[in-house]
Amino acid sequence: xxxxxxxxxxxxxxxxxxxTFAGPVVSCRPNRKMGGGASTSKxxxxxxxxETRSKNKSLEEELEKAKxxxxxxxxxxxxxxxxxxxxxxxxxxxxxxxxxxxxxQSNMKEDVKGAEQxxxxxxxxxxxxxxxxxxxxxESRELKGELIAEKEDHNNAREEIDRVGQLVSQxxxxxxxxxxxxxVIEEEREMLDQMLRAATESADTYKELSAKLLHKKKPTETGxxxxxxxxxxxxxxxxxxxxxxxxxxxLLSPITPKRSARLKICVISTFEDFFMxxxxxxxxxxxxxxxxxxxxxxxxxxxDPWSGLLHEQVHGFNGLYIPWVYMDExxxxxxxxxxxxxxxxxxxxxxxxxxxxxxxxxxNRHHANNRKFGSVLEIAAVYAAFFCGQDASMPAGILPGRxxxxxxxxxxxxxxxxxxxxxxxxxxxxxxxxxADLTGRFRKAGLVREEAYADPYMLAGLLREDLLRL
Numbered sequence: 001x002x003x004x005x006x007x008x009x010x011x012x013x014x015x016x017x018x019x020t021f022a023g024p025v026v027s028c029r030p031n032r033k034m035g036g037g038a039s040t041s042k043x044x045x046x047x048x049x050x051e052t053r054s055k056n057k058s059l060e061e062e063l064e065k066a067k068x069x070x071x072x073x074x075x076x077x078x079x080x081x082x083x084x085x086x087x088x089x090x091x092x093x094x095x096x097x098x099x100x101x102x103x104x105q106s107n108m109k110e111d112v113k114g115a116e117q118x119x120x121x122x123x124x125x126x127x128x129x130x131x132x133x134x135x136x137x138x139e140s141r142e143l144k145g146e147l148i149a150e151k152e153d154h155n156n157a158r159e160e161i162d163r164v165g166q167l168v169s170q171x172x173x174x175x176x177x178x179x180x181x182x183x184v185i186e187e188e189r190e191m192l193d194q195m196l197r198a199a200t201e202s203a204d205t206y207k208e209l210s211a212k213l214l215h216k217k218k219p220t221e222t223g224x225x226x227x228x229x230x231x232x233x234x235x236x237x238x239x240x241x242x243x244x245x246x247x248x249x250x251l252l253s254p255i256t257p258k259r260s261a262r263l264k265i266c267v268i269s270t271f272e273d274f275f276m277x278x279x280x281x282x283x284x285x286x287x288x289x290x291x292x293x294x295x296x297x298x299x300x301x302x303x304d305p306w307s308g309l310l311h312e313q314v315h316g317f318n319g320l321y322i323p324w325v326y327m328d329e330x331x332x333x334x335x336x337x338x339x340x341x342x343x344x345x346x347x348x349x350x351x352x353x354x355x356x357x358x359x360x361x362x363x364n365r366h367h368a369n370n371r372k373f374g375s376v377l378e379i380a381a382v383y384a385a386f387f388c389g390q391d392a393s394m395p396a397g398i399l400p401g402r403x404x405x406x407x408x409x410x411x412x413x414x415x416x417x418x419x420x421x422x423x424x425x426x427x428x429x430x431x432x433x434x435x436a437d438l439t440g441r442f443r444k445a446g447l448v449r450e451e452a453y454a455d456p457y458m459l460a461g462l463l464r465e466d467l468l469r470l
Contacts, residue, residue, distance in 0.1 A: 165417035266333035284460035326380035345375030
């Protein structure tokens with residue numbers, strides 16, 4: 001109310017927002033003295049009030065938005081703090097893992113050192129085995145010399161061979177213990193596998209060498225002071241004295257090599273029972289003959305597909321490619337040497353030979369005549385003796401080679417230890433019959449040069465003389 005007016009006037013109090021006083025008291029009664037100007041002032045105040053309210057509302061909205069943003073920022077900050085805590089925990093976990101890895105690395109290094117020490121011990125044991133192998137080889141040579149000098153004392157020689165066989169058995173047991181140690185080391189450290197396999201292969205090689213050197217039969221003609229065989233060089237003026245037989249003239253007539261300045265020989269045999277022959281022929285026949293050929297500018301090439309193979313490999317190779325390697329080498333050879341003993345070999349599967357028979361028709365005729373393809377020995381020997389260069393279905397450029405057959409005396413294996421004789425025994429009655437049939441065909445064709453050579457050294461001397469004659 002205005003105190004200077006005689007009567008009370010109605011006033012209008014303006015409130016903005018939440019009851020806050022926002023403007024002056026304005027009379028609602030018009031002043032007649034002011035006329036129309038009061039209405040204009042009132043409209044201006046209303047607009048100002050409206051604008052003020054709008055601004056206040058905008059400010060309140062902005063304030064509310066700011067509060068929401070503040071809350072969101074606080075939540076974000078809390079999340080970031082939680083993330084920082086988690087990162088700290090992860091960092092501590094990584095530090096612990098790093099410490100654990102460092103400990104494991106240290107343990108691994110210690111394990112490697114232990115494995116290296118074990119490997120060094122294994123190498124030392126392998127060296128000892130090699131020394132024992134050399135010792136056994138020396139003993140075997142001494143034994144050969146004693147048997148040459150005292151051939152009549154056959155019973156004592158058998159006892160000596162048995163003793164050596166026991167030494168070989170003991171050596172094999174030691175080798176098996178070494179293989180067990182090798183297996184343990186392989187499980188511990190895979191990175192040493194190659195070196196351990198090399199050591200195992202060295203032991204296997206020693207076993208095969210010992211088995212070959214412990215055959216009962218010894219050289220019967222010459223010897224040196226150390227008890228070993230003497231490999232005589234071939235004299236340029238030497239004229240071999242050949243044993244007479246009805247087929248000597250035909251078998252040993254001079255040949256013309258298929259290639260100039262080259263003489264190629266292919267050796268055909270079974271695998272297991274001709275280890276000693278392969279070694280003896282190489283040292284006592286082919287080595288001096290090779291030197292003899294070199295003086296005349298001729299290259300001597302000797303091929304034996306079985307040479308260099310181990311017993312474990314033969315089972316896989318026997319049915320894969322050996323027969324076809326034999327046929328290729330027979331076609332290219334000037335002389336084919338067929339060695340026949342007590343074993344025939346396993347018959348090749350029909351489904352393995354049938355595809356080859358489509359390109360070699362003689363195989364079908366051989367199968368029709370014998371109702372079988374036969375073993376590797378039969379396929380190679382029959383092809384060399386009766387089909388190569390002689391069959392009408394063969395290419396015109398393939399020429400036959402000379403075929404010489406040598407049969408070992410069955411008494412050669414008498415008295416040998418069972419560990420060795422099992423490699424010489426025939427596979428069974430059927431195999432024995434097949435081998436007898438094959439041997440009979442060679443006899444009938446006049447291709448047998450020696451019916452019963454006594455031992456590998458006799459074969460080596462006979463074959464050397466025959467090749468010189470050729």
